Amino acid sequence: MSRPGIGKVYFIGAGPGDPELITVKGKRLIEEADLILYTDSLVNPEVLRGAKSEARIEKSAGLTLEEIAGRMIDAAEQGQRVARVHTGDPSVFGAILEQAARLDAAGIPWEIVPGVSSVFAAAAVLGAELTVPEVTQTVILTRAAGRTPVPPGEELTALARHRSTLALFLSAGLMGDVRNALRQAGWEDNIAVAAVYKATWPDQVVVRSTLGRIVEDMRDAQIRSHALILAGPALDPGLRRPDGPKSRLYDPTFAHRYRRAVRAGDAPGGEEP
Ligand SMILES: C[S@@+](CC[C@H](N)C(=O)[O-])C[C@H]1O[C@@H](n2cnc3c(N)ncnc32)[C@H](O)[C@@H]1O
Known part of the structure; x- marks a missing residue:
């Protein structure tokens, strides 16, 4: 139970960039916040537009963890509402665990408000389905090992052996290593990567x-950071054709809770259950 008079910290997903891709709840909480701390490298400041005129707005890229936590704790102790705004969704490479641990230790309540992660924004931009029936039903969200290592067993070559869709964060500057790792896993050079x-x-x-x-291609486009990489057979643009893979969900012969199967000779679509 929270102490009386104590404020609350909201870790808010700002979405990938387009200010219309923040949730209604995230937007409201920003509008109500007394202190807004935002990760300025990839949060579009446009999402802060509705902030109260008296709200304190601060960028967090130049602050240490202890400084960020200190500001949030001080504000909450004074009964203020804090919006801690992260790019995409806070739970994916958001470094919120260590912030939340400090809030817990100080007895400050907090909550995560999800956002549209760049993995889904990138898929939308590409017009891609990441889980294509009979191609892959799995998406792996990961990163290439760089200055930050990955735990044993999570090396890209090991993950790529599944031949599922790979979404690579924080890896745009390591694409030579990524290519080597995927080739080592047996991926052919014609597999789609975007x-x-x-x-x-x-x-x-x-x-x-x-x-x-x-x-x-990335070198020619001068992309070395701030990019999401999607790779795998599901990304193949050639799959998008009328006789391409399709799910059983809309197959007329496949019965489920909301639709009876259509017998051979019946009209496609079936009756409503
Ligand atoms: C610290 S991580 C944060 C990820 C974020 N929490 C998310 O859900 O998208 C930063 C990395 O996310 C990816 N990223 C974040 N926003 C992006 C965007 N708008 N477009 C492409 N990649 C993005 C890039 O790979 C970038 O290096």
């Missing part, structure tokens, strides 16, 4: 490529 730089921002750049060409 990079979306600043998805949904006005200066968004999309590179549709293949494993064999992605390094050179």
